Amino acid sequence: MFGAIIGDIIGSTYEWHNVKTEDFELFPQGSRFTDDTVLSVAVAEKILNSHLSAVNSRKSYALWYKQYYRRYPNAGFGQMFEQWAESDILRIQRSYGNGAAMRVTAIGLAYEDLDEVLAEVKDSCYYTHHHTEAIKGAQAVATAVYLAKKQCDKAEIKKKLEKKYHYQFVPLDDIRENYVFDSRTSYSVPPAIEAFFESDSYEDAIRKAISIGGDSDTIACMTGGVAQAYYREIPKKIRLRAMSILDSGLKKVTGEFENKYLK
Numbered sequence: 001m002f003g004a005i006i007g008d009i010i011g012s013t014y015e016w017h018n019v020k021t022e023d024f025e026l027f028p029q030g031s032r033f034t035d036d037t038v039l040s041v042a043v044a045e046k047i048l049n050s051h052l053s054a055v056n057s058r059k060s061y062a063l064w065y066k067q068y069y070r071r072y073p074n075a076g077f078g079q080m081f082e083q084w085a086e087s088d089i090l091r092i093q094r095s096y097g098n099g100a101a102m103r104v105t106a107i108g109l110a111y112e113d114l115d116e117v118l119a120e121v122k123d124s125c126y127y128t129h130h131h132t133e134a135i136k137g138a139q140a141v142a143t144a145v146y147l148a149k150k151q152c153d154k155a156e157i158k159k160k161l162e163k164k165y166h167y168q169f170v171p172l173d174d175i176r177e178n179y180v181f182d183s184r185t186s187y188s189v190p191p192a193i194e195a196f197f198e199s200d201s202y203e204d205a206i207r208k209a210i211s212i213g214g215d216s217d218t219i220a221c222m223t224g225g226v227a228q229a230y231y232r233e234i235p236k237k238i239r240l241r242a243m244s245i246l247d248s249g250l251k252k253v254t255g256e257f258e259n260k261y262l263k
């Protein structure tokens with residue numbers, strides 16, 4: 001869970017100033033948490049409170065998103081999401097942006113059965129990303145987190161994702177030069193997971209994710225969620241620095257979630 005958040009924080013400045021190298025400062029001035037963190041924590045809180053909810057799962061996700069948007073309106077939300085969150089009625093939006101895939105780490109970590117993970121992801125997309133491409137990307141990320149948590153080996157995870165989602169995982173060295181900012185799901189998800197495949201540690205995965213440029217906070221957030229599930233260890237120095245950037249509310253929910261599901 002913190003793995004995804006830390007990826008978002010590290011990517012937050014590089015989203016605007018892309019670097020095409022793995023050699024960069026992890027937390028330059030201006031590093032902050034963004035919408036990726038806020039909504040990842042909203043998902044975690046939905047899961048932690050599932051047993052209390054009187055509304056159905058789809059609605060519950062949507063209401064938590066709206067609540068977290070109201071708490072952190074300046075976290076860098078996209079315009080389309082903002083309009084959805086500010087609307088007085090609960091409407092269905094058909095976005096194919098990577099916003100659904102960036103927030104699902106908690107789902108991959110919390111559930112013990114892959115079918116449950118996939119159904120839960122679908123619920124998490126229902127109101128904001130009612131679009132096959134977005135749902136597919138979110139399910140692919142959650143599946144990667146789930147399999148990484150189960151300590152499947154990387155070749156096996158890759159094979160499963162290729163087969164089920166028909167993604168192609170191209171070496172980062174082959175895409176880096178021409179990779180640009182585009183928040184389409186199918187453009188962001190495969191390289192984010194590829195960064196994990198090519199890595200040998202949590203930090204290495206994040207450095208590789210940022211090194212292609214593009215939508216860096218979101219890409220590193222997805223990579224970070226999978227990488228933490230797999231490597232378990234996040235260097236203490238990195239964890240502490242990122243924690244100092246989070247506020248107490250986000251820290252509390254994330255801590256509770258990790259205590260329950262990452263022990």
Ligand SMILES: [Mg+2]
Nearest residue numbers: 034035036217
């Ligand atoms: Mg962001």
